[in-house]
């Protein structure tokens with residue numbers, strides 16, 4: 372079961388609200404990272420709205436968040452544009468060719484003419500600061516955003532915003548580096564009075580304890596004052612980090628050629644795909660009655676439960692055929708999912724005792740980029756989704772059925 376803590380969400384959005392108020396900028400939730408709309412009512416007061424990655428997320432923002440909608444997609448079609456023009460507040464384009472194709476349609480729309488709809492262009496400052504190539508939109512030949520040379524001599528009529536997104540789980544020092552590149556390559560555009568907003572994308576790890584919030588505030592203020600633009604930030608992860616867990620149960624335990632395996636009722640491939648893609652290794656806790664082995668707790672705790680953090684897993688995700696490492700640890704166990712994918716593996720974890728069928732494990736930090744990416748691959752049961760309210764009450768928002776699996780396929 373996915374369980375999201377309202378108290379933890381509010382702790383994050385309070386921090387984000389303080390930052391945006393200190394910086395005097397706007398801050399919206401990136402739905403691609405967290406889109407559990409039944410929790411929106413707890414976020415709404417602190418945030419300005421949502422950032423949508425296309426028409427469907429934009430509709431969700433309009434219908435359930437009911438504040439500002441800022442939309443950027445790598446490509447739109449005519450039907451997307453027709454519908455988005457009716458309600459989105461920003462419509463940002465990824466390429467010059469998309470803007471050329473749709474600018475007539477957009478600029479003729481009454482909301483554009485009336486000043487309710489603003490258009491922007493995603494720029495690529497060609498400044499890589501991140502560690503993971505999969506998340507680097509500035510890599511040479513990137514398909515994301517327009518480079519400065521592509522804009523030389525272009526007729527910019529109709530555009531009022533620039534948008535960049537180059538960070539992933541990064542601190543304000545990398546934003547400073549990126550802003551220097553943006554100013555160097557696109558400062559002459561920001562100087563033009565027609566440009567009224569600068570969207571600095573997501574990837575700002577603002578709610579992490581070591582994030583330099585004061586520096587972010589200074590950077591945003593400087594840019595706003597220098598170019599007279601309104602800055603928008605659109606974090607996803609910072610809103611939902613440390614707010615949710617995935618609770619799993621052990622369905623089987625066995626040994627095979629020296630490997631101790633536990634099969635869980637949740638799947639790395641179907642329910643936590645970033646474990647394989649990013650790769651991201653969650654902390655795993657065993658729920659037990661014996662005294663805990665440490666003081667770390669998962670993001671969501673239940674009264675009466677005791678949590679044992681499993682010993683640090685290895686990275687990267689092991690090859691399913693490789694021997695299980697970490698011979699020092701008491702009981703190294705390879706946690707796998709219930710699908711037929713050989714690599715449906717969360718990793719090798721060491722527990723203070725042997726796992727048993729029926730044990731509960733808690734996979735930490737599973738609210739962001741997890742629930743939005745789940746599938747019903749192999750027909751595995753989708754975990755229910757629940758909220759833990761501030762008074763501790765558990766509310767099941769959704770329990771999935773066989774019909775949900777069936778109906779998505781035709």
Ligand SMILES: Cc1ncc(COP(=O)(O)O)c(C=O)c1O
Nearest residue numbers: 401404536572573574606607608
């Ligand atoms: C354009 C854009 N904005 C915002 C975000 C949110 O980023 P994060 O969740 O890392 O803050 C992303 C993530 O990929 C993105 O592509």
